[in-house]
Amino acid sequence: MNMITALIDGEIVSTGQAPIPIVDPATDLLIAELPEADDATVDRAVSAARRSFDEGVWRTMPVDKRQAVLRRCADLIDAATDSLADIECGNTGLPLAQIRGRSIPRAADNFRFFADYIGQSTGELYEQNPDYLTLVRREAIGVAALISPWNSPLALGSMKIASTIAFGNSCVLKPSEQAPLAISQLVALLGEAGLPYGVVNLVNGRGATTGDRLIRNPDVDVVTFTGGTPTGRLIMRTAGELLKPATVELGGKSANIVFDDADFEQAVDGALLGIFTNNGQQCLAGSRILVQRGIADRFIEAFVDRARRIRIGDPRDPATEIGPLVSARHMQHVLSFAPQAGEEGVSLLTGGRRAVGFDKGCYVEPTLVRAESNDARVCQEEIFGPFAALVVFDTDEEAYRIANASRFGLVSYVWSQSLARIMEAQERIAAGIVWCNTPMMRELRAPFGGWKESGVGADGGRACENFYTRQKTVTIPRRPLTLRKIGV
Ligand code: NAD
Secondary structure, eight states: OOOOSEEETTEEEOOOEEEEEEEETTTTEEEEEEEEOOHHHHHHHHHHHHHHHHHOTTTTSOHHHHHHHHHHHHHHHHHTHHHHHHHHHHHHOOOHHHIIIIIHHHHHHHHHHHHHHHTTOOOEEEOOSTTEEEEEEEEEOOEEEEEOOSSSHHHHHHHHHHHHHTTTOEEEEEOOTTSOHHHHHHHHHHGGGTOOTTSEEEEOOOIIIIIHHHHHOTTOOEEEEESOHHHHHHHHHHHHHTTOOEEEEOOOOOEEEEOTTSOHHHHHHHHHHHHHGGGGOOTTOOOEEEEEHHHHHHHHHHHHHHHHHSOBOOTTSTTOSBOOOSOHHHHHHHHTTSOOTTOSSEEEEEOOSBOTTOSSSOOBOOEEEEESSTTSHHHHSOOOSSEEEEEEESSHHHHHHHHHOSSEESEEEEEOSOHHHHHHHHHHOOSSEEEESSSOOOOTTSOBOOEETTEESOBSHHHHHHHHEEEEEEEEESSOOOOOOOOO
Protein backbone atom coordinates (compact mmCIF):
# COMPACT_ATOMS: atom_id res chain seq x y z
CA MET A 1 0.00 0.00 0.00
CA ASN A 2 1.30 3.46 -0.92
CA MET A 3 1.73 5.86 2.00
CA ILE A 4 -0.28 8.88 0.90
CA THR A 5 0.65 12.05 2.73
CA ALA A 6 -1.04 14.07 0.05
CA LEU A 7 -2.56 13.74 -3.40
CA ILE A 8 -2.10 16.86 -5.46
CA ASP A 9 -2.92 17.24 -9.13
CA GLY A 10 -3.18 13.45 -9.38
CA GLU A 11 0.26 12.87 -7.90
CA ILE A 12 0.97 11.03 -4.70
CA VAL A 13 3.21 12.80 -2.18
CA SER A 14 4.66 10.40 0.40
CA THR A 15 7.04 12.62 2.27
CA GLY A 16 6.34 14.95 5.13
CA GLN A 17 7.08 15.49 8.76
CA ALA A 18 5.73 14.34 12.14
CA PRO A 19 4.79 10.74 11.30
CA ILE A 20 1.35 9.73 12.51
CA PRO A 21 1.31 6.22 14.00
CA ILE A 22 -1.58 4.11 12.70
CA VAL A 23 -2.47 1.14 14.88
CA ASP A 24 -4.75 -1.80 14.06
CA PRO A 25 -7.18 -1.71 17.01
CA ALA A 26 -7.82 -5.46 16.71
CA THR A 27 -4.17 -6.42 17.24
CA ASP A 28 -2.56 -3.30 18.77
CA LEU A 29 0.09 -3.56 16.01
CA LEU A 30 1.52 -0.50 14.33
CA ILE A 31 0.47 -0.87 10.69
CA ALA A 32 1.71 2.42 9.25
CA GLU A 33 3.53 5.62 10.03
CA LEU A 34 2.10 8.29 7.86
CA PRO A 35 4.10 11.49 7.40
CA GLU A 36 1.94 14.54 7.99
CA ALA A 37 1.38 17.10 5.24
CA ASP A 38 3.24 20.27 6.21
CA ASP A 39 2.10 23.83 5.54
CA ALA A 40 3.77 24.01 2.11
CA THR A 41 2.09 20.77 1.03
CA VAL A 42 -1.33 21.98 2.20
CA ASP A 43 -0.84 25.21 0.30
CA ARG A 44 0.18 23.31 -2.85
CA ALA A 45 -2.96 21.18 -2.62
CA VAL A 46 -5.14 24.27 -2.31
CA SER A 47 -3.32 25.93 -5.22
CA ALA A 48 -3.99 22.87 -7.38
CA ALA A 49 -7.68 23.02 -6.48
CA ARG A 50 -7.78 26.77 -7.13
CA ARG A 51 -6.08 26.44 -10.51
CA SER A 52 -8.39 23.66 -11.63
CA PHE A 53 -11.43 25.66 -10.57
CA ASP A 54 -10.26 28.87 -12.21
CA GLU A 55 -9.32 27.09 -15.45
CA GLY A 56 -12.84 25.70 -15.37
CA VAL A 57 -12.46 22.45 -17.30
CA TRP A 58 -14.56 20.57 -14.75
CA ARG A 59 -17.13 23.21 -13.86
CA THR A 60 -17.89 24.01 -17.51
CA MET A 61 -17.97 20.38 -18.62
CA PRO A 62 -21.39 19.46 -20.09
CA VAL A 63 -23.47 17.90 -17.35
CA ASP A 64 -23.87 14.57 -19.12
CA LYS A 65 -20.08 14.24 -19.29
CA ARG A 66 -19.69 15.21 -15.65
CA GLN A 67 -22.34 12.64 -14.76
CA ALA A 68 -20.42 9.97 -16.67
CA VAL A 69 -17.25 10.74 -14.71
CA LEU A 70 -19.11 10.61 -11.38
CA ARG A 71 -20.64 7.26 -12.35
CA ARG A 72 -17.19 5.95 -13.25
CA CYS A 73 -16.03 7.01 -9.76
CA ALA A 74 -18.81 4.83 -8.33
CA ASP A 75 -17.86 1.87 -10.54
CA LEU A 76 -14.20 2.15 -9.53
CA ILE A 77 -15.18 2.11 -5.86
CA ASP A 78 -17.36 -0.96 -6.37
CA ALA A 79 -14.54 -2.72 -8.22
CA ALA A 80 -12.10 -1.98 -5.40
CA THR A 81 -14.42 -3.27 -2.66
CA ASP A 82 -12.08 -6.05 -1.51
CA SER A 83 -8.98 -3.94 -1.06
CA LEU A 84 -10.78 -0.87 0.35
CA ALA A 85 -12.71 -3.02 2.85
CA ASP A 86 -9.54 -4.79 3.93
CA ILE A 87 -7.69 -1.53 4.60
CA GLU A 88 -10.66 0.16 6.31
CA CYS A 89 -11.13 -2.86 8.56
CA GLY A 90 -7.45 -2.93 9.61
CA ASN A 91 -7.44 0.79 10.33
CA THR A 92 -10.77 1.17 12.15
CA GLY A 93 -11.76 -2.23 13.59
CA LEU A 94 -15.20 -1.91 11.98
CA PRO A 95 -16.59 -5.33 11.06
CA LEU A 96 -15.59 -6.25 7.53
CA ALA A 97 -19.13 -7.42 6.80
CA GLN A 98 -20.53 -3.97 7.70
CA ILE A 99 -17.88 -2.18 5.63
CA ARG A 100 -18.65 -4.38 2.63
CA GLY A 101 -22.40 -4.30 3.15
CA ARG A 102 -22.89 -0.66 4.13
CA SER A 103 -19.91 1.69 3.88
CA ILE A 104 -18.60 0.82 0.44
CA PRO A 105 -21.98 0.57 -1.33
CA ARG A 106 -22.81 3.89 0.30
CA ALA A 107 -19.53 5.43 -0.90
CA ALA A 108 -20.32 4.37 -4.47
CA ASP A 109 -23.97 5.47 -4.16
CA ASN A 110 -22.89 8.92 -3.05
CA PHE A 111 -21.35 9.45 -6.50
CA ARG A 112 -24.31 7.89 -8.35
CA PHE A 113 -26.80 9.92 -6.32
CA PHE A 114 -25.17 13.26 -7.10
CA ALA A 115 -24.67 12.26 -10.74
CA ASP A 116 -28.44 11.73 -10.98
CA TYR A 117 -29.20 14.86 -8.99
CA ILE A 118 -27.31 17.28 -11.24
CA GLY A 119 -29.13 15.88 -14.25
CA GLN A 120 -32.40 17.23 -12.84
CA SER A 121 -31.49 20.54 -11.20
CA THR A 122 -33.23 23.65 -12.40
CA GLY A 123 -32.90 27.37 -11.83
CA GLU A 124 -35.64 29.87 -11.04
CA LEU A 125 -37.45 32.17 -13.45
CA TYR A 126 -39.55 35.21 -12.56
CA GLU A 127 -41.72 36.74 -15.26
CA GLN A 128 -44.37 38.53 -13.24
CA ASN A 129 -42.99 41.87 -14.42
CA PRO A 130 -44.20 42.04 -18.04
CA ASP A 131 -41.15 43.96 -19.19
CA TYR A 132 -38.45 41.71 -17.82
CA LEU A 133 -37.34 38.16 -17.37
CA THR A 134 -35.37 37.54 -14.21
CA LEU A 135 -33.64 34.27 -13.87
CA VAL A 136 -31.69 32.87 -10.95
CA ARG A 137 -28.77 30.65 -11.87
CA ARG A 138 -26.56 28.61 -9.64
CA GLU A 139 -22.82 28.57 -10.11
CA ALA A 140 -20.20 26.43 -8.42
CA ILE A 141 -18.85 28.19 -5.35
CA GLY A 142 -15.13 27.46 -5.74
CA VAL A 143 -12.63 25.54 -3.65
CA ALA A 144 -13.96 23.55 -0.70
CA ALA A 145 -12.04 22.34 2.34
CA LEU A 146 -13.54 19.03 3.46
CA ILE A 147 -12.73 17.74 6.94
CA SER A 148 -13.95 14.30 7.93
CA PRO A 149 -13.95 12.04 11.03
CA TRP A 150 -12.69 8.52 11.71
CA ASN A 151 -15.88 6.67 12.51
CA SER A 152 -16.95 5.90 8.94
CA PRO A 153 -14.13 7.24 6.79
CA LEU A 154 -15.16 5.82 3.40
CA ALA A 155 -18.86 6.64 3.60
CA LEU A 156 -18.43 10.13 5.06
CA GLY A 157 -15.33 11.18 3.10
CA SER A 158 -16.89 10.09 -0.19
CA MET A 159 -20.12 11.96 0.62
CA LYS A 160 -18.15 15.14 1.04
CA ILE A 161 -16.22 14.68 -2.20
CA ALA A 162 -19.21 13.63 -4.32
CA SER A 163 -21.51 16.38 -3.07
CA THR A 164 -18.85 19.03 -3.63
CA ILE A 165 -17.52 18.12 -7.05
CA ALA A 166 -20.89 17.20 -8.59
CA PHE A 167 -21.75 20.90 -8.67
CA GLY A 168 -18.48 21.78 -10.42
CA ASN A 169 -16.30 22.67 -7.45
CA SER A 170 -12.75 21.62 -6.67
CA CYS A 171 -11.76 20.38 -3.23
CA VAL A 172 -9.13 19.34 -0.74
CA LEU A 173 -10.12 16.59 1.69
CA LYS A 174 -8.43 16.15 5.05
CA PRO A 175 -9.49 12.83 6.55
CA SER A 176 -9.10 12.01 10.22
CA GLU A 177 -5.51 11.30 11.20
CA GLN A 178 -6.82 8.23 13.03
CA ALA A 179 -8.29 6.52 9.97
CA PRO A 180 -6.82 7.94 6.78
CA LEU A 181 -5.71 4.80 4.97
CA ALA A 182 -8.72 3.54 2.99
CA ILE A 183 -10.16 6.95 2.12
CA SER A 184 -6.74 8.00 0.78
CA GLN A 185 -6.73 4.93 -1.47
CA LEU A 186 -10.25 5.77 -2.60
CA VAL A 187 -9.18 9.28 -3.58
CA ALA A 188 -6.19 7.87 -5.46
CA LEU A 189 -8.56 5.60 -7.41
CA LEU A 190 -10.71 8.50 -8.59
CA GLY A 191 -7.89 9.66 -10.87
CA GLU A 192 -8.81 6.81 -13.22
CA ALA A 193 -12.38 8.06 -13.60
CA GLY A 194 -11.44 10.99 -15.82
CA LEU A 195 -11.57 13.81 -13.30
CA PRO A 196 -9.37 16.66 -14.46
CA TYR A 197 -6.24 17.10 -12.34
CA GLY A 198 -6.67 19.29 -9.31
CA VAL A 199 -10.42 18.76 -8.87
CA VAL A 200 -9.97 16.33 -5.97
CA ASN A 201 -6.92 16.69 -3.75
CA LEU A 202 -6.13 15.27 -0.35
CA VAL A 203 -3.87 16.13 2.56
CA ASN A 204 -3.28 13.89 5.56
CA GLY A 205 -2.38 15.21 8.97
CA ARG A 206 -3.59 16.26 12.36
CA GLY A 207 -6.45 18.70 12.88
CA ALA A 208 -4.68 21.51 14.66
CA THR A 209 -1.86 21.60 12.09
CA THR A 210 -2.86 20.34 8.63
CA GLY A 211 -6.60 20.91 9.15
CA ASP A 212 -6.25 24.42 10.51
CA ARG A 213 -3.83 25.43 7.75
CA LEU A 214 -6.28 24.13 5.17
CA ILE A 215 -9.33 26.05 6.31
CA ARG A 216 -7.34 29.27 6.76
CA ASN A 217 -5.85 29.23 3.26
CA PRO A 218 -7.29 32.30 1.49
CA ASP A 219 -7.93 30.28 -1.67
CA VAL A 220 -10.42 28.08 0.20
CA ASP A 221 -13.92 29.46 -0.35
CA VAL A 222 -16.06 27.15 1.83
CA VAL A 223 -15.53 24.73 4.67
CA THR A 224 -17.45 21.59 5.49
CA PHE A 225 -16.74 19.60 8.60
CA THR A 226 -18.01 16.42 10.22
CA GLY A 227 -16.73 15.58 13.66
CA GLY A 228 -17.07 16.38 17.33
CA THR A 229 -18.95 19.40 18.71
CA PRO A 230 -15.91 21.07 20.37
CA THR A 231 -13.96 20.92 17.08
CA GLY A 232 -17.02 22.11 15.16
CA ARG A 233 -17.24 25.15 17.39
CA LEU A 234 -13.57 25.95 16.71
CA ILE A 235 -14.01 25.53 12.96
CA MET A 236 -17.13 27.73 12.86
CA ARG A 237 -15.19 30.39 14.77
CA THR A 238 -12.30 30.33 12.28
CA ALA A 239 -14.60 30.22 9.27
CA GLY A 240 -16.70 33.07 10.71
CA GLU A 241 -13.65 35.23 11.27
CA LEU A 242 -12.63 34.69 7.65
CA LEU A 243 -16.24 35.03 6.38
CA LYS A 244 -16.21 31.58 4.78
CA PRO A 245 -19.52 29.71 4.68
CA ALA A 246 -19.28 26.53 6.76
CA THR A 247 -21.43 23.52 7.53
CA VAL A 248 -20.66 21.47 10.61
CA GLU A 249 -22.17 18.06 11.29
CA LEU A 250 -21.52 17.23 14.91
CA GLY A 251 -22.23 14.90 17.78
CA GLY A 252 -25.45 13.46 19.12
CA LYS A 253 -27.16 11.89 22.09
CA SER A 254 -30.23 10.75 20.28
CA ALA A 255 -33.40 9.63 22.01
CA ASN A 256 -34.97 6.32 21.06
CA ILE A 257 -38.53 6.43 22.44
CA VAL A 258 -40.29 3.10 22.86
CA PHE A 259 -43.99 3.53 23.68
CA ASP A 260 -45.97 0.75 25.32
CA ASP A 261 -47.94 0.04 22.12
CA ALA A 262 -44.81 -0.49 19.99
CA ASP A 263 -44.29 -3.67 17.99
CA PHE A 264 -42.14 -5.11 20.76
CA GLU A 265 -39.82 -7.33 18.70
CA GLN A 266 -39.20 -4.60 16.15
CA ALA A 267 -38.48 -2.05 18.85
CA VAL A 268 -35.93 -4.35 20.50
CA ASP A 269 -34.30 -5.16 17.15
CA GLY A 270 -34.25 -1.46 16.23
CA ALA A 271 -32.82 -0.38 19.57
CA LEU A 272 -30.01 -2.96 19.33
CA LEU A 273 -29.15 -1.91 15.76
CA GLY A 274 -29.45 1.76 16.69
CA ILE A 275 -26.77 1.55 19.35
CA PHE A 276 -24.50 -1.34 18.34
CA THR A 277 -24.07 -0.92 14.56
CA ASN A 278 -20.63 0.40 13.51
CA ASN A 279 -19.27 -0.74 16.91
CA GLY A 280 -21.52 1.91 18.46
CA GLN A 281 -19.34 4.64 16.98
CA GLN A 282 -21.92 6.56 15.02
CA CYS A 283 -23.23 10.08 15.37
CA LEU A 284 -26.77 8.86 14.76
CA ALA A 285 -26.70 6.17 17.46
CA GLY A 286 -29.88 5.80 19.49
CA SER A 287 -27.85 6.12 22.66
CA ARG A 288 -30.62 7.24 25.03
CA ILE A 289 -33.32 4.60 25.12
CA LEU A 290 -36.53 5.91 26.70
CA VAL A 291 -38.99 3.12 27.53
CA GLN A 292 -42.53 3.41 28.83
CA ARG A 293 -42.95 1.91 32.28
CA GLY A 294 -45.55 -0.75 31.36
CA ILE A 295 -43.12 -2.59 29.09
CA ALA A 296 -39.84 -1.53 30.70
CA ASP A 297 -39.00 -4.75 32.57
CA ARG A 298 -39.79 -6.91 29.56
CA PHE A 299 -37.82 -4.60 27.27
CA ILE A 300 -34.77 -4.56 29.52
CA GLU A 301 -34.82 -8.35 29.84
CA ALA A 302 -35.02 -8.86 26.07
CA PHE A 303 -32.42 -6.18 25.27
CA VAL A 304 -29.91 -7.46 27.83
CA ASP A 305 -30.38 -11.05 26.71
CA ARG A 306 -29.67 -10.12 23.09
CA ALA A 307 -26.81 -7.73 23.97
CA ARG A 308 -25.06 -10.55 25.79
CA ARG A 309 -25.33 -12.77 22.74
CA ILE A 310 -23.81 -10.23 20.35
CA ARG A 311 -20.73 -11.75 18.78
CA ILE A 312 -17.69 -9.66 19.69
CA GLY A 313 -14.51 -10.52 17.86
CA ASP A 314 -12.09 -10.27 15.01
CA PRO A 315 -13.58 -7.68 12.64
CA ARG A 316 -12.49 -9.80 9.69
CA ASP A 317 -14.61 -12.76 10.81
CA PRO A 318 -17.89 -12.59 8.84
CA ALA A 319 -19.79 -13.68 11.96
CA THR A 320 -18.54 -10.73 14.03
CA GLU A 321 -21.19 -8.21 15.05
CA ILE A 322 -18.98 -5.89 17.13
CA GLY A 323 -15.28 -5.39 16.57
CA PRO A 324 -12.73 -3.42 18.58
CA LEU A 325 -13.14 0.31 19.18
CA VAL A 326 -10.91 2.56 17.13
CA SER A 327 -8.14 3.09 19.69
CA ALA A 328 -7.07 2.33 23.24
CA ARG A 329 -7.66 5.98 24.13
CA HIS A 330 -11.21 5.87 22.82
CA MET A 331 -11.85 2.60 24.66
CA GLN A 332 -10.78 4.25 27.93
CA HIS A 333 -13.12 7.16 27.17
CA VAL A 334 -16.06 4.80 26.63
CA LEU A 335 -15.28 2.71 29.73
CA SER A 336 -14.98 5.84 31.86
CA PHE A 337 -18.79 6.11 31.68
CA ALA A 338 -19.38 2.71 33.33
CA PRO A 339 -20.98 3.23 36.74
CA GLN A 340 -18.70 2.63 39.69
CA ALA A 341 -19.68 0.43 42.63
CA GLY A 342 -21.93 2.40 44.95
CA GLU A 343 -22.63 5.14 42.37
CA GLU A 344 -26.10 6.54 42.84
CA GLY A 345 -28.66 7.04 40.11
CA VAL A 346 -27.05 4.84 37.44
CA SER A 347 -26.99 1.05 37.49
CA LEU A 348 -25.21 -1.34 35.18
CA LEU A 349 -27.55 -3.77 33.42
CA THR A 350 -24.95 -5.45 31.22
CA GLY A 351 -21.42 -4.91 29.92
CA GLY A 352 -19.42 -1.94 31.15
CA ARG A 353 -15.99 -3.53 30.86
CA ARG A 354 -13.39 -4.73 28.38
CA ALA A 355 -14.61 -7.87 26.67
CA VAL A 356 -13.17 -10.98 28.27
CA GLY A 357 -11.15 -13.48 26.24
CA PHE A 358 -9.03 -10.97 24.32
CA ASP A 359 -5.43 -10.49 25.30
CA LYS A 360 -5.07 -7.61 22.86
CA GLY A 361 -7.28 -5.18 21.00
CA CYS A 362 -9.77 -2.54 22.09
CA TYR A 363 -12.80 -4.76 22.67
CA VAL A 364 -15.64 -3.50 24.85
CA GLU A 365 -18.74 -5.46 25.88
CA PRO A 366 -22.07 -4.16 24.59
CA THR A 367 -23.29 -2.08 27.50
CA LEU A 368 -26.64 -0.96 28.88
CA VAL A 369 -27.02 1.18 31.98
CA ARG A 370 -30.20 2.42 33.60
CA ALA A 371 -30.31 6.04 34.69
CA GLU A 372 -32.89 7.28 37.19
CA SER A 373 -32.63 10.77 35.74
CA ASN A 374 -31.93 12.16 32.31
CA ASP A 375 -29.56 14.61 34.01
CA ALA A 376 -27.04 11.80 34.57
CA ARG A 377 -23.74 12.18 32.70
CA VAL A 378 -24.48 8.97 30.70
CA CYS A 379 -27.61 10.69 29.32
CA GLN A 380 -26.04 14.05 28.55
CA GLU A 381 -22.63 13.31 27.05
CA GLU A 382 -21.83 11.62 23.77
CA ILE A 383 -20.05 8.36 24.64
CA PHE A 384 -19.63 7.18 21.02
CA GLY A 385 -19.33 3.48 21.70
CA PRO A 386 -21.45 0.36 22.25
CA PHE A 387 -22.96 1.94 25.33
CA ALA A 388 -26.65 2.83 25.78
CA ALA A 389 -28.36 4.58 28.68
CA LEU A 390 -31.96 3.67 29.43
CA VAL A 391 -34.52 5.88 31.17
CA VAL A 392 -38.06 4.77 32.10
CA PHE A 393 -40.92 7.24 31.56
CA ASP A 394 -44.63 7.23 32.38
CA THR A 395 -46.48 9.64 30.10
CA ASP A 396 -45.99 10.75 26.50
CA GLU A 397 -45.42 14.30 27.73
CA GLU A 398 -42.62 13.05 29.96
CA ALA A 399 -41.05 11.19 27.01
CA TYR A 400 -40.92 14.37 24.90
CA ARG A 401 -39.60 16.41 27.79
CA ILE A 402 -36.76 13.93 28.39
CA ALA A 403 -36.02 13.51 24.67
CA ASN A 404 -35.63 17.26 24.25
CA ALA A 405 -33.66 17.85 27.44
CA SER A 406 -30.34 17.58 25.63
CA ARG A 407 -27.90 20.04 24.13
CA PHE A 408 -27.87 17.80 21.04
CA GLY A 409 -30.60 17.31 18.43
CA LEU A 410 -29.29 15.11 15.66
CA VAL A 411 -31.69 12.20 15.12
CA SER A 412 -34.40 10.45 17.10
CA TYR A 413 -36.28 7.20 16.95
CA VAL A 414 -39.88 6.54 17.94
CA TRP A 415 -41.71 3.21 18.17
CA SER A 416 -45.51 2.98 18.38
CA GLN A 417 -48.24 1.29 16.39
CA SER A 418 -50.54 4.27 16.82
CA LEU A 419 -50.49 6.65 13.90
CA ALA A 420 -51.74 9.46 16.13
CA ARG A 421 -48.87 8.93 18.56
CA ILE A 422 -46.29 8.84 15.75
CA MET A 423 -47.70 12.04 14.26
CA GLU A 424 -47.59 13.77 17.63
CA ALA A 425 -44.06 12.52 18.36
CA GLN A 426 -42.56 13.62 15.06
CA GLU A 427 -43.83 17.14 15.77
CA ARG A 428 -42.76 17.29 19.37
CA ILE A 429 -39.19 15.97 19.11
CA ALA A 430 -36.48 18.60 18.65
CA ALA A 431 -34.13 16.88 16.22
CA GLY A 432 -33.20 17.10 12.55
CA ILE A 433 -34.32 13.57 11.73
CA VAL A 434 -37.12 11.45 13.23
CA TRP A 435 -37.13 7.76 12.36
CA CYS A 436 -40.54 6.26 13.06
CA ASN A 437 -40.66 2.47 13.53
CA THR A 438 -37.37 2.05 11.71
CA PRO A 439 -33.74 2.52 12.56
CA MET A 440 -31.27 4.49 10.45
CA MET A 441 -33.01 4.92 7.10
CA ARG A 442 -30.82 7.35 5.21
CA GLU A 443 -32.68 9.07 2.35
CA LEU A 444 -29.99 10.97 0.43
CA ARG A 445 -32.57 13.21 -1.24
CA ALA A 446 -33.66 14.60 2.14
CA PRO A 447 -31.56 16.79 4.43
CA PHE A 448 -29.50 15.12 7.13
CA GLY A 449 -28.44 17.70 9.65
CA GLY A 450 -28.60 18.24 13.36
CA TRP A 451 -30.36 20.83 15.47
CA LYS A 452 -28.85 22.62 18.46
CA GLU A 453 -25.26 21.54 19.20
CA SER A 454 -25.50 18.71 16.66
CA GLY A 455 -24.65 20.99 13.80
CA VAL A 456 -25.26 23.83 11.41
CA GLY A 457 -26.37 22.99 7.88
CA ALA A 458 -27.12 19.62 6.35
CA ASP A 459 -26.16 17.03 3.76
CA GLY A 460 -28.60 15.81 1.12
CA GLY A 461 -29.55 16.62 -2.47
CA ARG A 462 -30.96 20.13 -2.29
CA ALA A 463 -29.12 20.98 0.94
CA CYS A 464 -25.79 20.29 -0.77
CA GLU A 465 -26.83 22.15 -3.90
CA ASN A 466 -27.64 25.19 -1.76
CA PHE A 467 -24.34 25.02 0.06
CA TYR A 468 -21.96 24.17 -2.78
CA THR A 469 -23.35 26.66 -5.28
CA ARG A 470 -24.07 30.35 -5.14
CA GLN A 471 -26.97 32.11 -6.72
CA LYS A 472 -26.75 34.71 -9.39
CA THR A 473 -29.75 36.82 -10.35
CA VAL A 474 -29.81 37.87 -14.01
CA THR A 475 -32.37 40.34 -15.35
CA ILE A 476 -33.03 40.83 -19.08
CA PRO A 477 -35.60 43.19 -20.70
CA ARG A 478 -38.09 41.38 -22.91
CA ARG A 479 -38.13 44.12 -25.52
CA PRO A 480 -36.15 47.31 -26.22
CA LEU A 481 -36.42 49.69 -23.28
CA THR A 482 -37.09 53.38 -23.34
CA LEU A 483 -34.72 54.53 -20.64
CA ARG A 484 -35.13 57.80 -18.79
CA LYS A 485 -32.47 60.14 -20.12
CA ILE A 486 -30.36 62.12 -17.73
CA GLY A 487 -27.70 64.69 -18.51
CA VAL A 488 -29.23 65.75 -21.81
P1 NAD B 1 -12.92 15.30 15.74
O1 NAD B 1 -13.70 16.53 15.93
O2 NAD B 1 -11.88 14.97 16.75
O3 NAD B 1 -12.13 15.32 14.34
C1 NAD B 1 -12.81 15.43 13.12
C2 NAD B 1 -11.86 15.98 12.07
O4 NAD B 1 -11.50 17.32 12.39
C3 NAD B 1 -10.53 15.22 11.97
O5 NAD B 1 -10.17 15.12 10.61
C4 NAD B 1 -9.59 16.12 12.72
O6 NAD B 1 -8.24 15.98 12.33
C5 NAD B 1 -10.11 17.48 12.32
N1 NAD B 1 -9.74 18.58 13.20
C6 NAD B 1 -9.55 18.55 14.54
N2 NAD B 1 -9.20 19.78 15.00
C7 NAD B 1 -9.18 20.60 13.93
C8 NAD B 1 -8.88 21.98 13.75
N3 NAD B 1 -8.54 22.77 14.77
N4 NAD B 1 -8.95 22.49 12.50
C9 NAD B 1 -9.29 21.73 11.45
N5 NAD B 1 -9.57 20.40 11.56
C10 NAD B 1 -9.52 19.85 12.78
O7 NAD B 1 -13.99 14.13 15.59
P2 NAD B 1 -13.72 12.58 15.48
O8 NAD B 1 -13.34 12.10 16.85
O9 NAD B 1 -12.85 12.29 14.33
O10 NAD B 1 -15.19 12.03 15.10
C11 NAD B 1 -16.16 11.68 16.03
C12 NAD B 1 -17.20 12.76 16.15
O11 NAD B 1 -17.79 13.00 14.87
C13 NAD B 1 -18.36 12.37 17.06
O12 NAD B 1 -18.68 13.45 17.89
C14 NAD B 1 -19.50 12.12 16.08
O13 NAD B 1 -20.79 12.29 16.62
C15 NAD B 1 -19.20 13.09 15.00
N6 NAD B 1 -19.87 12.69 13.75
C16 NAD B 1 -20.94 13.43 13.31
C17 NAD B 1 -21.62 13.07 12.15
C18 NAD B 1 -22.82 13.86 11.66
O14 NAD B 1 -23.21 13.68 10.51
N7 NAD B 1 -23.42 14.72 12.47
C19 NAD B 1 -21.20 11.94 11.44
C20 NAD B 1 -20.11 11.21 11.92
C21 NAD B 1 -19.44 11.61 13.07
